[in-house]
Amino acid sequence: MSPLFNTDNVIDALRKVLPTERKISLHEPHFNGNEWTYVKECLDTGWVSSVGKYVDEFEFKLAEFTGAQKVVAVVNGTAALHIALKLLGVEQNDEVLLPALTFIATANAVQYCNAIPHFIDSEEKTLGIDPRKLSDYLNEVSLIKDGVCINKITGNRIKAVIAMHTFGHPVDLDPLIDVCQRYKLELIEDAAESLGSFYKKRHTGTFGKIATISFNGNKVITTGGGGAILTNDINLGKMAKHLTTTAKVAHKWEFFHDQIGYNYRLPNINAALGCAQLEQLPSFIEKKRKLALMYRAEFSGMDGISFFTEPEFARSNYWLNALVLDSENAIYRDELLEKTNNLGIMTRPAWTTMHKLPMFQNCPRMDLSTAESLESRLINIPSSSFLGD
Ligand SMILES: *Cc1c(COP(=O)(O)O)cnc(C)c1O
Numbered sequence: 001m002s003p004l005f006n007t008d009n010v011i012d013a014l015r016k017v018l019p020t021e022r023k024i025s026l027h028e029p030h031f032n033g034n035e036w037t038y039v040k041e042c043l044d045t046g047w048v049s050s051v052g053k054y055v056d057e058f059e060f061k062l063a064e065f066t067g068a069q070k071v072v073a074v075v076n077g078t079a080a081l082h083i084a085l086k087l088l089g090v091e092q093n094d095e096v097l098l099p100a101l102t103f104i105a106t107a108n109a110v111q112y113c114n115a116i117p118h119f120i121d122s123e124e125k126t127l128g129i130d131p132r133k134l135s136d137y138l139n140e141v142s143l144i145k146d147g148v149c150i151n152k153i154t155g156n157r158i159k160a161v162i163a164m165h166t167f168g169h170p171v172d173l174d175p176l177i178d179v180c181q182r183y184k185l186e187l188i189e190d191a192a193e194s195l196g197s198f199y200k201k202r203h204t205g206t207f208g209k210i211a212t213i214s215f216n217g218n219k220v221i222t223t224g225g226g227g228a229i230l231t232n233d234i235n236l237g238k239m240a241k242h243l244t245t246t247a248k249v250a251h252k253w254e255f256f257h258d259q260i261g262y263n264y265r266l267p268n269i270n271a272a273l274g275c276a277q278l279e280q281l282p283s284f285i286e287k288k289r290k291l292a293l294m295y296r297a298e299f300s301g302m303d304g305i306s307f308f309t310e311p312e313f314a315r316s317n318y319w320l321n322a323l324v325l326d327s328e329n330a331i332y333r334d335e336l337l338e339k340t341n342n343l344g345i346m347t348r349p350a351w352t353t354m355h356k357l358p359m360f361q362n363c364p365r366m367d368l369s370t371a372e373s374l375e376s377r378l379i380n381i382p383s384s385s386f387l388g389d
Pocket residue numbers: 076077078079102103105106164190192193213214215216226227
């Protein structure tokens with residue numbers, strides 16, 4: 001252990017940034033804008049469900065904000081991932097590469113397609129997929145046959161990569177896109193956590209063939225529950241709309257569905273909430289970035305632990321702030337979690353890496369030492385936008 005490291009110093013630093021008179025949760029939603037007005041309008045007019053103007057408006061405004069050509073609002077981020085994989089033609093026994101260090105939804109969506117999650121290591125600098133390690137690994141385990149990437153060991157087709165922008169911090173997209181091109185892999189961005197985060201001045205979720213966002217209650221903005229599919233391919237966007245609205249062929253009265261579709265459309269009442277939240281997004285991000293600066297200042301000189309800072313190529317939304325203990329101090333993680341939660345400062349460890357969960361433990365994977373190391377020493381700390389006020 002580093003001789004100068006002490007969990008009490010960490011607590012003191014947190015208390016300097018955070019209000020002390022109340023319990024502080026990890027991430028709270030804020031409804032200080034037009035939420036009441038827009039939701040009331042849905043109730044007053046009866047347009048609460050699968051039809052209404054707020055869905056179109058929410059999709060339009062999201063497209064405007066992110067720069068994506070087409071946005072389709074859906075019931076949640078997991079459903080968005082499911083449809084993204086379907087649209088890219090991921091089928092039974094296809095392998096899909098994704099980070100071991102992610103939220104369960106990323107891996108579950110692959111399994112919903114009867115495909116096989118294949119776990120990739122993270123890089124310390126971004127907390128997301130390490131493009132260089134991925135490249136070396138694919139060089140070792142795969143071959144390209146008739147323009148298709150094949151896993152030499154399992155014989156399965158490797159179809160796609162899902163890059164997840166961890167806690168809002170973009171992965172290093174340029175080298176990742178290069179790997180995807182060399183190995184004929186489709187790129188999906190799980191941008192669930194990165195609404196308002198930019199990679200080299202371009203919004204995350206506009207680099208891959210398809211991207212997904214989540215508007216769950218703990219995300220940067222919320223619709224209660226909700227999600228979106230983003231793409232720059234207009235045809236793919238139209239297919240996304242079709243598949244998520246029961247694959248019904250538009251007609252004045254006839255019910256004709258041309259394939260198995262899904263009832264994944266975002267209800268109008270949730271979209272109304274989303275429109276109001278989206279108006280406040282720039283101010284949420286400004287406050288979140290201020291909060292991150294305050295944390296950064298408190299932890300900058302501290303021994304044995306560091307505040308995770310956006311990579312130089314990124315402008316992050318700092319959705320969830322993270323402290324990372326030096327390796328030799330990983331043994332203090334649980335003590336820190338215990339002390340902070342007892343004091344009413346809600347903190348959480350990183351997710352359990354996917355390959356350690358019972359249903360995914362036999363899935364193919366590369367060496368995951370960085371993901372495992374990060375998992376053992378990362379702590380998320382309170383990140384609500386109001387804390388940056
Ligand atoms: C929140 C989240 C999702 C989607 O979650 P939903 O609750 O289904 O909206 C997917 N991936 C990641 C990384 C997430 O954080």
